[in-house]
Amino acid sequence: MKISVENNSLVVPNVLDIPYIEGDGIGPDISKATKKVVDEAIKISYGNERKINWTELVAGEKAISKFGTPLPEDTVKKITEHRIALKGPLTTPIGGGFRSVNVTLRQIMDLYANVRPVKYYPGLPSPLKNPEKVDMVVFRENTEDVYMGIEFPADSKEAVQVIDLMSKLGYSIRSGSGIGIKPISKFGSMRISKMAIDYAFANKRKNITIMHKGNIMKYTEGAFKEWAYETAKEYGDRIVNETEVAGKKMDGKLVLKDRIADNMFQQILLRPDEYDVILCPNLNGDYISDALAAQIGGIGVAPSGNIGDNYAIFEAVHGSAPKYANLDVADPSSLTLSAVMMLRYIKWNESADIIEKAFVDTLRDKQVPQDLARHLGVKALTTSEFANSIVQHMAAK
DSSP, X not given: OOOEXXXXXXXXXXXXXXXXXXXXXXXXXXXXXXXHHHHHHHHHHHTTSOEEXXXXXXXXXXXXXXXXSSSOHHHHHHHHHHSEEEEOOOOOOSSSSSOOHHHHHHHHTTOOEEEEEEEOOTTOOOSSSOGGGOEXXXXXXXXXXGGGOOEEOTTOXXXXXXXHHHHHTTOOOOTTOOEEOOOOOHHHHHHXXXXXXXXXXXXXXXXXXXXXXXXXXXXXXXXXXXXXXXXHHTTGGGEEEGXXXXXXXXXXXXXXEEEEHHHHHHHHHHOGGGOOEEEEOHHHHHHHHHHXXXXXXXXXXXXXXXXXXXXXXXXXXXXXXXXXXXXXXXXXXXXXXXXXXXXXXXXXXXXXXXXXXXXXXXXXXXXXXHHHHHHHTSOEEOHXXXXXXXXXXXXXX
8 A cells, every 4th residue: 555645635545555666785784783773663652553564675786786777767657656765875976877766866856955863862972972862854955955966077068068058157267177057046945944933843953053154155145044034924923033132031933043064063063962953955954964964873773755735755864885795784764764764754752752762762771783882891792692682672562
């Protein structure tokens, strides 16, 4: 059974077919571990009343060897039909080769929001003195900015044409320059702003901070900031500017702030408890979410979801780490916590809560995979042993 949509809301059957892409490198190991944890959580939460039927789709290296392309049309078709998917890491060549499958999927399905909750769990290693203050959600625009991939190599015909055009407009660009184009639209900026604001209200978050470099890029990132403020006006007095707060009680109102991008990196280190939801263009979101992940144990424990209007793909944040492929040593936490996001997306919150609680209990008992074990100075569990430990902690409830 597939998810359907009625009145712009998801209708989720109790027996649900969900496509998944194992991914490259460590993908098969962490996908197997994650599916086991999710299946057991559903069984504990709902008995035989609810179930996920997993359907494997191929992309990346497996798809190239089988179909000669990293992203077969059938994979896109199936994900679109089911409206949801869980995806392991895929290898993207640097400097050449094929374009990122991750980026292509986001653009084909118009998954315009990359959502990354970054929350410290007790027991994770952290460079901060008070990592428990870190609990933020990054909303990163997913379809525009430099991630549109509009680039021309140095000395190419296209680059020469752009340089010539810019010269006619009064701008001097050195010959032999590579060219990249950074489009940011009002439409794209306002819809990601609305999603972030709606999320903040639904999840009782206290503030949203727009992260931008508008002091330099006035008509792209500066415009993003202005369009975010324009969107906020649609909510009337439910949203207040931080300049209006001055010690007043907010009584359920949302406080809207903005920060210059470079300053924002300082803020998340020195005053993490003052920031709640971060709203930003694509490249800023890529940087800040990884920086935040470093504060709560690394990208190995950072989940993410790519979400559009009634479509979503949940995926591990980290890469495919091919040197650890098929060794059963990789940390599945990023993909497992992304699956928790997926369960919350379909409103199977009881299962999501059980996994999250068992994850914390497993950390508390210092039963962790190798990336965490070397920081904590304890014996490492294999990928499958870590998944089994989470399952045991769920069953012990």
